[in-house]
Amino acid sequence: MNRRVATITLNPAYDLVGYCPDIVLGEVNRVRTAGLHAAGKGINVAKVLKDLGIDVTVGGFLGKENQDGFQQLFSELGIANRFQVVPGRTRINVKLTEASNEVTDFNFSGFEVCQNDWQRFMADSLSWLGQFDMVAVSGSLPAGVDPESFSDWMRQLRSVCPCIIFDSSREAFAAGLKASPWLVKPNRRELEIWMGRPLPTLEDVVEAAHALREDGIAHVVISLGVEGALWVNASGAWLAKPPVCEVVSTVGAGDSMVGGLIYGLLMRESSEHTLRLATAVAVLAVSQSNVGIKDRMQLASMMSQVELKPFN
Numbered sequence: 173m174n175r176r177v178a179t180i181t182l183n184p185a186y187d188l189v190g191y192c193p194d195i196v197l198g199e200v201n202r203v204r205t206a207g208l209h210a211a212g213k214g215i216n217v218a219k220v221l222k223d224l225g226i227d228v229t230v231g232g233f234l235g236k237e238n239q240d241g242f243q244q245l246f247s248e249l250g251i252a253n254r255f256q257v258v259p260g261r262t263r264i265n266v267k268l269t270e271a272s273n274e275v276t277d278f279n280f281s282g283f284e285v286c287q288n289d290w291q292r293f294m295a296d297s298l299s300w301l302g303q304f305d306m307v308a309v310s311g312s313l314p315a316g317v318d319p320e321s322f323s324d325w326m327r328q329l330r331s332v333c334p335c336i337i338f339d340s341s342r343e344a345f346a347a348g349l350k351a352s353p354w355l356v357k358p359n360r361r362e363l364e365i366w367m368g369r370p371l372p373t374l375e376d377v378v379e380a381a382h383a384l385r386e387d388g389i390a391h392v393v394i395s396l397g398v399e400g401a402l403w404v405n406a407s408g409a410w411l412a413k414p415p416v417c418e419v420v421s422t423v424g425a426g427d428s429m430v431g432g433l434i435y436g437l438l439m440r441e442s443s444e445h446t447l448r449l450a451t452a453v454a455v456l457a458v459s460q461s462n463v464g465i466k467d468r469m470q471l472a473s474m475m476s477q478v479e480l481k482p483f484n
């Protein structure tokens with residue numbers, strides 16, 4: 173069976189991850205560094221899939237001036253690299269975890285994509301993405317790529333690969349939805365921004381998921397942080413609750429969940445099993461400083477601790 177997956181990250185990042193017990197604005201804050209990782213949403217997804225034994229190709233844009241960390245990661249993990257290198261630097265995002273387990277993100281800007289580079293990306297990516305079973309499109313848009321051009325690319329992508337898994341935020345999320353991807357994974361906050369109102373109860377969240385389904389999206393998975401995740405599709409709705417775990421860093425938890433969802437779907441597992449697996453993969457990410465699955469036994473044990481039930 174052909175199980176090939178590509179992930180597209182238009183705006184990757186180096187994540188500088190650290191621990192600062194209590195951030196005080198306007199003061200000098202001392203930070204214990206946990207790591208500097210070549211990351212970004214689709215790259216985190218690819219790392220998880222590779223650890224699960226899936227053949228994965230990555231693409232998008234990388235800044236020419238600081239591409240070495242990414243190139244090294246791809247060759248170390250055996251990930252096929254189709255990134256387009258553009259002038260400038262890939263951004264560095266700073267992620268600080270406090271004693272309360274709250275993460276504060278500083279997502280910086282990086283390279284700017286010029287029209288020529290965007291046109292080249294459109295033509296090139298659409299010429300090779302059609303050979304994949306699934307394509308994950310993840311993260312924000314870099315400077316120079318406007319939401320309309322992104323919608324246009326997503327629509328063309330859908331015509332060559334119907335199984336698009338989409339995870340983004342704000343204007344990029346709204347733009348990508350216009351192409352009715354097959355599965356979307358917003359977190360609760362992203363869904364609230366899209367709906368333009370708070371979603372205080374799980375019933376509100378499910379109602380918003382149905383609004384997305386009415387736009388032609390088959391599967392809507394909403395991650396709810398420590399509360400777990402909801403999966404809504406034509407067959408029903410399921411709620412997964414993660415076990416209590418020690419929080420090292422929640423950075424990449426959502427991406428890990430997307431990696432787990434793709435794996436379960438590729439293996440043609442049921443929605444219940446896939447959500448259980450994806451939740452377990454996400455919890456593993458939370459309990460370590462970086463994403464990835466080091467131990468399949470640990471994953472199996474985590475899966476058995478996830479509480480899963482239909483949600484009516």
Ligand SMILES: Nc1ncnc2c1ncn2[C@@H]1O[C@H](COP(=O)(O)OP(=O)(O)O)[C@@H](O)[C@H]1O
Pocket residue numbers: 273358359360394395396397398399400401414415416417419422423424425426427429451454455458
């Ligand atoms: N504190 C936590 N304890 C246990 N699991 C967590 C915790 N935070 C997140 N998770 C798991 O990670 C998943 C994704 O987290 P979430 O914060 O919702 O995504 P995102 O990173 O996209 O904002 C959740 O659905 C949950 O399974």
Ligand SMILES: O=P(O)(O)OC[C@H]1O[C@](O)(COP(=O)(O)O)[C@@H](O)[C@@H]1O
Pocket residue numbers: 183185186187211212213214216265279310311312313340341422423424425426427428
């Ligand atoms: O492209 P965006 O939306 O700025 O997000 C990029 C950031 O999101 C991450 O992929 C982590 O995402 P999640 O915590 O949602 O899984 C980081 O690696 C990266 O710095």
